[in-house]
Amino acid sequence: MSKNCRFAVAVHVCAVLAMNEGKPATSDEIARSVNTNPVVVRRILSSLAKAGLVRSWRGSTGGSVLAREPADISLRALFRAVDDSEGPALHNQPPNPDCPVGAHIVPVLGSIIGRAEAARESALAGVSLADVLGQIRSRAAAAAA
Amino acid sequence: MSKNCRFAVAVHVCAVLAMNEGKPATSDEIARSVNTNPVVVRRILSSLAKAGLVRSWRGSTGGSVLAREPADISLRALFRAVDDSEGPALHNQPPNPDCPVGAHIVPVLGSIIGRAEAARESALAGVSLADVLGQIRSRAAAAAA
């Protein structure tokens, strides 16, 4: 249990919801596909709901569905919904202000890291959930042949 | 002590070495600028040395210097030297192969995440240690005025 796999789970969850085409899926069904605990799925769903990406209902006919079309959900939106601060961090102790480097490196590095994170998110912005579904479907078709 | 700040420390360390212009700097001097323990600095220096970015000497006149010109050291090289696997991870449990999503999502997501990481590293590749030094120097000059 080392690294953060919430993004992977979020994409997986949404892919399952998209496959369901409007029929509510329970956290238990989704958890079986992801191979994890239903509570883990519900935690992800809760984050996704706060971001307006899914809708859930309680009760015996409850479950979750996508709140938008798969083509209108970018992986960046999923990423932001579940991973609130990825990537390399800055100093956790402020550096020595008496050294010219220590006095000025933090804002410099901050902007560089910010641009790098933006580049990563742009790459994710170019991929939609519909794209992921398409790739999954074509792989499934290839495997069936 | 939450997130990984080795990259920030690595850039800071190299900036200090570059400021020293060939004169060996001891881990103790560098640690004072970074505001951390000398052993932490030596750990970073050890990774950087394995990547061929710095050279160190023992003994009473020992210390470390850059192995290349600052303009020839990209932040991507520093990043790769100290952060061997950043970013969002895939499933840590393999998903259910009986579900069409679970059966095919891993390679699909893997290639998407790979492209996103490549985009981030490309952004870092466009910045050299010399660029960082230039920004630090101009900020220092502005602060002195």
Next chain:
DNA sequence: AGGTCATGTAACCAGATTCGTTACACTGGA
């Protein structure tokens, strides 16, 4: 030769974060 200083690394610690699990309150429908 001996002393001193600095590197290199192992070992250990506390704090934080991860996900999995249990537990339980709440809710909606049959």
Next chain:
DNA sequence: TCCAGTGTAACGAATCTGGTTACATGACCT
């Protein structure tokens, strides 16, 4: 009313983080 499902809190084990101590190794200097 019962039941199936969500929502969330709480806890635990595994892992990773940087800080610290300790010590062997090596290089210079007198």
